[in-house]
Amino acid sequence: MLTRLRLMFRSTAVRLSALYILLFALCAAFLVFYVTAMSERLLVQQTRQSLEEEVGDIQRAYGRGGVNLLLRIMERRARQPGANLYVIAGPNGEMLAGNVASVQPGVLDQEGWTRFPFSYEPYSESGDARPHMATANVLFLDSGLRIMIGRDLGEPARFRSIVRRALMVALAIMGVGALVIWFGIGRNALKRIDRMSAASQKIMAGDLSQRLPVGRSGDEFDRLSDSLNAMLGRIEKLNEGLRQVSDNIAHDLKTPLTRLRNKAADALAEKNEDTRQVALEGIIGESDQLIRTFNALLMISRVEAGSIAAEMSDVDLSTITADSAELYEPVADEAGLRLETEIEPGLTVSGNRELIGQAIFNLLDNAIKYSGEGEGEPAIKVKLGQRDGTFRLSVCDNGPGIPADKRGEVTKRFVRLDESRSKPGTGLGLSLVEAVMELHGGSLELSATDETNLQAPGLAITMVFPAPKP
Amino acid sequence: MATSTGYSLRAGESDGAKTGADAIVPHMKILVIEDDLEAAAYMTKAFREAGIVADHASDGESGLFMGTENAYDVMVIDRMLPRRDGISVISELRKRGINTPVLILSALGQVDDRVTGLRAGGDDYLPKPYAFSELLARVEVLGRRKGTPEQDMVYRVGDLELDRLSHEVKRNGKEILLQPREFRLLEYLMKNAGQVVTRTMLLENVWDYHFDPQTNVIDVHVSRLRSKIEKDFDRPLLKTIRGAGYMIKDEG
Numbered sequence: 001m002l003t004r005l006r007l008m009f010r011s012t013a014v015r016l017s018a019l020y021i022l023l024f025a026l027c028a029a030f031l032v033f034y035v036t037a038m039s040e041r042l043l044v045q046q047t048r049q050s051l052e053e054e055v056g057d058i059q060r061a062y063g064r065g066g067v068n069l070l071l072r073i074m075e076r077r078a079r080q081p082g083a084n085l086y087v088i089a090g091p092n093g094e095m096l097a098g099n100v101a102s103v104q105p106g107v108l109d110q111e112g113w114t115r116f117p118f119s120y121e122p123y124s125e126s127g128d129a130r131p132h133m134a135t136a137n138v139l140f141l142d143s144g145l146r147i148m149i150g151r152d153l154g155e156p157a158r159f160r161s162i163v164r165r166a167l168m169v170a171l172a173i174m175g176v177g178a179l180v181i182w183f184g185i186g187r188n189a190l191k192r193i194d195r196m197s198a199a200s201q202k203i204m205a206g207d208l209s210q211r212l213p214v215g216r217s218g219d220e221f222d223r224l225s226d227s228l229n230a231m232l233g234r235i236e237k238l239n240e241g242l243r244q245v246s247d248n249i250a251h252d253l254k255t256p257l258t259r260l261r262n263k264a265a266d267a268l269a270e271k272n273e274d275t276r277q278v279a280l281e282g283i284i285g286e287s288d289q290l291i292r293t294f295n296a297l298l299m300i301s302r303v304e305a306g307s308i309a310a311e312m313s314d315v316d317l318s319t320i321t322a323d324s325a326e327l328y329e330p331v332a333d334e335a336g337l338r339l340e341t342e343i344e345p346g347l348t349v350s351g352n353r354e355l356i357g358q359a360i361f362n363l364l365d366n367a368i369k370y371s372g373e374g375e376g377e378p379a380i381k382v383k384l385g386q387r388d389g390t391f392r393l394s395v396c397d398n399g400p401g402i403p404a405d406k407r408g409e410v411t412k413r414f415v416r417l418d419e420s421r422s423k424p425g426t427g428l429g430l431s432l433v434e435a436v437m438e439l440h441g442g443s444l445e446l447s448a449t450d451e452t453n454l455q456a457p458g459l460a461i462t463m464v465f466p467a468p469k470p
Numbered sequence: 471m472a473t474s475t476g477y478s479l480r481a482g483e484s485d486g487a488k489t490g491a492d493a494i495v496p497h498m499k500i501l502v503i504e505d506d507l508e509a510a511a512y513m514t515k516a517f518r519e520a521g522i523v524a525d526h527a528s529d530g531e532s533g534l535f536m537g538t539e540n541a542y543d544v545m546v547i548d549r550m551l552p553r554r555d556g557i558s559v560i561s562e563l564r565k566r567g568i569n570t571p572v573l574i575l576s577a578l579g580q581v582d583d584r585v586t587g588l589r590a591g592g593d594d595y596l597p598k599p600y601a602f603s604e605l606l607a608r609v610e611v612l613g614r615r616k617g618t619p620e621q622d623m624v625y626r627v628g629d630l631e632l633d634r635l636s637h638e639v640k641r642n643g644k645e646i647l648l649q650p651r652e653f654r655l656l657e658y659l660m661k662n663a664g665q666v667v668t669r670t671m672l673l674e675n676v677w678d679y680h681f682d683p684q685t686n687v688i689d690v691h692v693s694r695l696r697s698k699i700e701k702d703f704d705r706p707l708l709k710t711i712r713g714a715g716y717m718i719k720d721e722g
Binding site for chain 1: 597599600603651679680683687
């Protein structure tokens with residue numbers, strides 16, 4: 001419990017609320033004393049005012065009817081319930097008559113208002129003669145008599161103490177409530193933070209699927225947890241992608257490396273000079289393929305890192321597209337494909353000619369590789385045009401196409417939908433195209449060339465470039 | 471082996487020294503500046519087997535010294551070197567008036583690096599990892615560059631004739647019609663007649679793209695060209711060098 005309290009004091013929220021409670025208590029105490037003091041002063045003032053009036057009455061009565069009238073009036077007044085205090089004293093201050101048993105000595109020796117509240121003993125039938133406090137005005141008459149008219153101060157004091165007690169009780173209740181709430185909040189916050197750190201511990205231990213707990217209140221804790229969870233989600237996705245890539249690298253590089261090693265072993269064992277020559281050439285071919293794969297991987301990472309962006313210039317998209325189509329026309333022809341072009345001239349973007357060229361090459365490679373598999377006369381169409389502020393370069397084939405739900409897959413590194421991997425290729429072609437498009441602030445769209453043809457919908461891959469601002 | 475005597479041969483004399491079938495006499499002397507000792511050892515050995523004498527320097531300063539003191543036909547310079555980086559070695563060499571062709575090797579290897587390297591005075595650029603055949607072909611072409619008369623208006627290989635001005639190609643006096651791109655392809659092959667040119671070199675010089683074509687796209691163009699220049703003639707001129715590239719040469 002103690003350690004828990006100490007822990008609680010370490011939390012910012014708890015420290016702040018403690019400070020708040022202290023300030024609140026100070027203000028409240030000041031308020032209580034101020035209110036009661038003010039109300040007491042008001043009461044005393046009212047008392048004095050009424051006494052003053054009475055003194056005036058007495059003086060007037062004395063002036064009109066002398067001592068007799070004075071005594072009569074005083075006697076009548078003294079009998080009334082809740083009456084003021086009346087004393088008539090001789091010239092030396094000795095008490096002659098009045099409705100009090102005794103007053104504090106010296107009170108009657110000075111004319112005017114008593115400076116401080118004084119004590120007096122009232123008449124008491126039960127014999128309980130506790131001294132009371134009073135304030136009074138003393139009047140010296142020209143006959144030598146002294147008159148004291150006073151009022152018991154019990155009432156304002158009682159009032160003050162009632163108000164004070166009521167306020168104190170109210171404040172005490174508020175204070176206790178605040179303490180309870182504070183304790184509850186502090187404990188709650190502490191608990192939530194404990195839960196959050198427990199979750200983070202698990203995440204740090206490697207379980208990236210863990211998420212921080214999120215409450216329903218949508219408060220700052222929940223908002224923090226929400227954004228941390230979003231971050232974790234992104235990290236998990238990236239991590240997943242990385243793992244996928246390294247798995248693929250392991251597979252896609254291990255296979256050719258093993259093959260390379262086997263071929264080298266075979267070549268070493270080969271006695272026949274000609275056969276060995278062929279085996280060695282096979283090894284070279286195999287290594288070249290590996291180098292290609294590495295280069296493609298390096299290229300993609302560099303394009304993704306954006307470090308090539310420095311080499312941007314105005315690129316005539318129309319010319320590159322036409323050149324690429326021309327370069328691939330014989331290849332398509334050899335594969336028994338018709339290659340058609342529909343190129344809008346004069347479209348220029350800011351970009352890297354090499355990368356755009358390589359991206360188009362990759363698309364054409366793909367199209368030629370997979371087009372022949374469809375029905376009907378295989379054909380590839382290369383289109384370049386503009387639409388809605390974008391330049392769209394499409395390479396469309398009429399092959400078997402890619403089902404809509406798998407289209408997102410093919411741009412991932414090493415992903416090849418053809419499980420048997422019977423076609424040559426690194427599985428990196430479209431990854432590079434996508435990276436190149438991202439570098440150019442564009443995007444890559446995959447769709448069917450002809451949705452209505454169910455046998456061979458074909459694949460249309462479109463490089464979407466943002467058109468340069470005029 | 472003739473290689474031991476080969477070291478004493480001046481680069482210029484080696485051309486005249488026609489070799490026998492079994493002896494390899496160096497026809498070129500190059501300097502390799504490369505800090506990876508294993509790679510350098512492999513390179514010098516492989517170059518020697520191809521008839522090229524390769525000296526080796528393992529850092530930028532000693533490379534600069536050797537490049538200044540000795541006459542080489544070609545220098546192969548790694549971009550990242552201890553004591554003085556490759557780019558600085560090249561610009562210093564050029565400042566000292568040494569115009570030996572330089573091939574830059576780079577592990578950084580992408581388009582922008584290539585531009586930086588060439589701007590600093592390099593003549594060719596090869597990103598790592600590379601196939602040695604690619605490096606060899608490029609070094610051979612760079613080494614011959616000095617001797618190739620750029621101003622030659624007509625290239626001849628055997629009975630094949632290419633007129634660079636009129637864009638006419640004739641074989642044995644008979645005109646062969648070529649597409650513009652096929653003409654440039656043949657022009658580049660004939661300019662480097664007797665030397666291996668790789669597919670990447672063809673893509674660079676004929677189509678002006680500086681990356682590995684990855685697929686057989688160049689092969690298709692070459693085989694089209696080959697069918698045009700060889701179809702009606704019995705003697706082949708355009709050879710495929712397996713694992714390396716192509717070479718045009720008159721064997722007769």
